Structures are given as C-alpha cells and as structure tokens.
Amino acid sequence: xxxxxxxxxxxxxxxxxxxxxxxxxxxxxxxxxDGRCVHLEIGxxxxxxxxxxxxxxxxxxxxxTLGYTETFGVPTLRARIARHYAETYGxxxxxxxxxxxxxxxxxxILSFLAAFDAGDxxxxxxxxxPAYRNILAALGIEVVGxxxxxxxxxxxxxxxxxxxxxxxxxxxASPANPTGTMLASAELRRLAGWCDAHGVRxxxxxxxxxxxxxxxATTALAHSTSAIVINSFSKYYAMTGxxxxxxxxxxxxxxxxxxxxxxxxxxxxxxxxxxGLAAFDCxxxxxxxxxxxxxxxxxxxxxxxKAGFRDFAPADxxxxxxxxxxxxxxxxxxxxxxxLDEAGVAATPGVDFDRDRGSRFLRFSFAGSNADIRxxxxxxxxxxxxx
Numbered sequence: 001x002x003x004x005x006x007x008x009x010x011x012x013x014x015x016x017x018x019x020x021x022x023x024x025x026x027x028x029x030x031x032x033x034d035g036r037c038v039h040l041e042i043g044x045x046x047x048x049x050x051x052x053x054x055x056x057x058x059x060x061x062x063x064x065t066l067g068y069t070e071t072f073g074v075p076t077l078r079a080r081i082a083r084h085y086a087e088t089y090g091x092x093x094x095x096x097x098x099x100x101x102x103x104x105x106x107x108x109i110l111s112f113l114a115a116f117d118a119g120d121x122x123x124x125x126x127x128x129x130p131a132y133r134n135i136l137a138a139l140g141i142e143v144v145g146x147x148x149x150x151x152x153x154x155x156x157x158x159x160x161x162x163x164x165x166x167x168x169x170x171x172x173a174s175p176a177n178p179t180g181t182m183l184a185s186a187e188l189r190r191l192a193g194w195c196d197a198h199g200v201r202x203x204x205x206x207x208x209x210x211x212x213x214x215x216x217a218t219t220a221l222a223h224s225t226s227a228i229v230i231n232s233f234s235k236y237y238a239m240t241g242x243x244x245x246x247x248x249x250x251x252x253x254x255x256x257x258x259x260x261x262x263x264x265x266x267x268x269x270x271x272x273x274x275x276g277l278a279a280f281d282c283x284x285x286x287x288x289x290x291x292x293x294x295x296x297x298x299x300x301x302x303x304x305x306k307a308g309f310r311d312f313a314p315a316d317x318x319x320x321x322x323x324x325x326x327x328x329x330x331x332x333x334x335x336x337x338x339x340l341d342e343a344g345v346a347a348t349p350g351v352d353f354d355r356d357r358g359s360r361f362l363r364f365s366f367a368g369s370n371a372d373i374r375x376x377x378x379x380x381x382x383x384x385x386x387x
Contacts, residue, residue, distance in 0.1 A: 011134040015352040016041055019336060023346035034344075038376040039368060041346040043177060043320065045238040046368035047289060049275070050282040053239065057275035064274060069267045071258055073100025073246070077273050080280055081246055089219050097249050099257060100268045104207050104232035104245040108135055110264070111228045111247060114256040115169060115201045116141050122169035125156045127322065127353035127361070129177045129205070145356070154179040154313050154322070155187070158194045170195055173205035174217060175317030178353045178363040182316040185218040192224040202227040207245070210236030210286065212317035213294050226250045233272070235318070236286060237279040242272040293319045296366035296373045303377045304364075307384040319367040322350070326360035336362055343383035345376050 023037040030036040048054075060066070072078065078098040085093045101107040108131065116122060118140030124132050126145040133143045144167065146160040156172060172191060174183040183191070188204075195202040204220035204227055220227040232245035249257055261267075279286075297315055304310070304323070311324035329335040332349035339345050339362075350361025366373055 008138045008140070011137045012130065012355070014130055014134065015333070016043070016348045019340070019346055019348055022337075023340060026340065026344070037340065037344050037346045038372050038379060039346050040364045040366070040372075040376055041348045042367075043235075043318075043365050044240040044367060045235070045289065045319075046372070047238055049237070049239045049242065050279065050285050052278040052282055053237075053275045056278040057271055060271055060274040064270070066270045069270050069273060071261045071265075071267050072098070073268050074270075074273045074277075077277055078246075080277055084280055085219070085221070085248075089222065091219065091221050093221065093248055097251070097254065099247050099249055099261070100273060101245045101247060101261075102265055102268050103234065103243040104205070104230050105131065105135075106243075106265060106268070107230045107232075107245050107247040108132065110257050110260050111203060111230065111249075111253070112136060112139055112141065113260050114253050115203070115228065120168035121164075121166060122171065123156065123161060123164050123167050124171040125154065125173075125176070126356065127154060127178055127350065127358060128171075129173060130352050132171050132205075145354075147356075149357075150313070153181045155181055155183055156191065157187075158190055161191075161194060161200075167198070167200050169201040169203060171203045171205065172220075173208070175208040175212060177208070177318060178320050178348070178350070179313035179322040180315035180318040180320045181313055182212065182215075182217060184215075185222070188218050188220060189223040192220055192227060196224060196226060204229045206230065207232040207235050208318040211290050211293060211319060213290075213297065214316055217317065221248060226252075228253070233276050233279060236290070237276070237282075238286070238289065239272065239276065239279065242275065243269060244272040244276050292370065293366060296368070296370055297321065299370070299373055299377065300364060300366055304380065307377070307380045307386055309380070319365055321364045321366065322353075323362055323364060324360060325362055330359050332359050332362050339380075339383070343379045345379050345383075 019041045027036045078095045082093045085091045121142045123144040125148040136143050146156045148154045209217045229248040233239040309323050313322040336349045348363040350358030
C-alpha cells in the first residue's frame with residue numbers, strides 16, 4: 001500500500017532552482033568555457049562575503065563554542081541591526097523588536113505562521129517572488145494575486161487592494177523581485193495607511209535595500225508601527241549561503257514568533273551571526289559592488305534591445321531585468337530551455353513569478369561579473385542572428 005504525502009507539499013516548484021540544476025549539469029559536462037553557461041538565472045551576488053566577514057568567521061570558528069544562541073539571536077548582532085536603522089533611516093528600533101532568522105526564508109515562515117491562520121487571504125503583486133505564494137499555500141492561506149503591470153510599475157496600489165475583496169494581509173517588496181521596481185515613500189505610506197485602516201497586516205520585504213540606483217529605499221517602519229519588516233544578509237551584504245536574515249516585529253507578534261522559533265529553529269545559526277556583525281562595516285566595498293551592478297544593468301539595457309529584448313520593467317534597484325518577450329514567445333519555460341540549450345545562457349521564465357501572464361516574460365539577473373554580462377550579450381546577439 002502506498003503511503004500518502006501531505007497535501008501541503010503539493011505546491012508549485014521554484015522554477016529558478018530547476019533552471020539552475022539544468023545549467024549546472026551543462027557546466028559539469030562542458031569541456032571548455034564556450035560549453036559552460038552564462039548564469040543570468042540565479043539571484044545572488046557574483047562575489048562572496050567581504051573579507052572582514054570571512055575573518056570574523058575564522059576567528060569565531062576557533063574562539064567560540066558555537067552553541068545555541070538566544071532564540072531571537074545574538075544580542076550584539078541585534079544591537080548592531082538597531083544601530084543600522086538609526087544610521088540608515090533615522091529610525092530608533094528597540095532591540096527587543098529585532099529577530100535574527102535563518103535567512104529571510106525563516107522570517108517569512110515565522111511571520112506568516114504568527115500573523116495568519118489557514119483560510120486567511122493575503123495579497124501580493126503579480127509578478128512577485130514565488131516563495132511568498134508557495135509558503136502561504138503550504139500553510140493553507142489563500143493567496144490573492146494583484147494584477148500589477150507597467151501602468152502600476154508592477155507594484156500593488158490601493159486601487160488594486162480595493163478591488164481584491166476581504167483581506168487579512170498584504171506583502172510588498174521594494175525593490176522588488178523580479179522587476180527591480182520601487183515604491184516611492186508616499187506610495188509606501190499610502191499602502192501602509194490603507195492596511196492600518198482596514199485591519200490588514202502589512203509585510204514589507206526589504207531584502208534588496210542598499211541595492212538601489214537612484215533615491216534610497218524607504219523602510220515601512222517610517223510609516224507603520226504594526227508592519228512586519230523583513231531583511232537579509234544575502235543580497236546587499238553578499239552572504240547568500242550563510243542563511244542569515246532578520247525581521248522587525250510589532251509588539252503584538254513578539255511572543256507568538258518567539259515560541260514558534262523556539263520549536264521550529266531553536267535559534268539562528270551561530271557562526272553566521274558572529275560573522276555578520278562585520279558586514280555592517282563594509283559599506284565602501286559593498287557600495288562599489290552596487291556600482292558594478294548598475295554598470296551591468298546599463299550594459300544590458302543598452303545592448304539587449306539590439307537582440308530583440310526591448311521592453312523592460314523600470315529597474316530601480318535589486319539586480320534583475322524583467323523583460324517582455326511576448327513578440328518572441330508565449331511559452332517562457334520553453335523559451336528559456338531553448339536559450340539554455342542553444343545559446344548557453346540561463347534565464348528564469350516569467351511563469352515563476354506570475355502564473356497567469358508570466359508566459360510572455362523572463363527575468364535576467366545581472367548580479368554576476370561584467371565579463372559574464374558581456375559574454376551573455378554576445379551569445380544572445382549571435383543566437384538572434386544579429387551578431
């Protein structure tokens with residue numbers, strides 16, 4: 001007799017990881033550089049953590065016991081995060097409201113479990129980060145997709161919320177994945193105010209803060225005392241594999257999150273916490289990397305139209321271009337498979353981010369080296385016959 005698998009696991013795959021697996025298999029089989037892929041699919045910095053982070057980790061590895069920490073994280077790291085909010089945003093955050101997590105993914109799981117019950121309705125923009133939708137679905141929470149598009153700069157609006165019916169939560173991301181678009185401070189304030197007025201829990205994903213190409217990003221903490229704010233060391237701080245994140249919680253969710261975290265995770269990983277303290281003192285190096293991302297973005301936006309990739313979402317931040325390829329295909333998964341097989345360029349199909357309209361979009365990540373971006377452009381032009 002076959003044993004059952006829980007229905008909560010019957011969620012959509014995270015397609016970018018499937019693309020990465022296929023691209024990595026091609027890399028392993030390649031005999032030279034021409035046979036290997038140019039990776040524009042995965043959303044992680046091409047360089048690793050700054051040297052001071054590595055030095056701090058090496059020191060802690062031999063000097064510390066590396067046992068469990070407090071469930072909410074090492075107090076010195078939480079205090080440094082509080083200082084970061086004061087220095088960066090001019091906002092005082094009590095250390096008691098700061099929770100260190102196992103990546104932003106751990107923060108999403110904890111906050112969704114604490115804030116929402118099965119059957120609640122949580123809105124988010126389509127296109128959007130697929131893990132929001134899939135984690136919510138696994139928890140039995142109804143996902144309400146808001147059909148954002150170029151007219152709303154691919155961000156949610158109060159008008160879209162008004163048409164969505166009863167809601168219990170709203171998730172926003174600014175800068176956003178996959179589009180790189182940002183909410184102006186006034187727009188963020190309007191959304192937060194609407195949520196407060198309607199009893200809707202506001203969740204702000206701010207993991208791409210720091211990677212912006214114009215005006216600085218605004219934190220939701222500037223406009224709401226009831227918002228959940230989530231951030232991570234993975235993107236700006238280039239510590240993706242260290243699995244370290246944090247969140248700022250409102251008072252009413254502190255104890256619910258604490259008991260959940262005690263049972264689900266016990267504590268965040270100790271070594272990354274001790275190393276992560278050094279990341280806040282690496283701003284000059286990290287800002288230089290942001291300048292490199294901007295150069296990569298500008299190169300793609302100048303050269304990709306020559307290969308027929310013309311219509312992009314405004315990439316205000318993060319390290320993605322969300323490209324409308326509807327004049328080339330209405331099956332972005334097949335298109336990305338061909339792109340990988342025939343051109344050796346890995347990109348992410350838009351259906352990962354928008355199930356209804358993503359078949360005509362794909363996402364390019366420009367977080368890698370400038371040499372890789374130039375090689376990708378060369379291959380795409382050759383593939384399109386415009387060498």
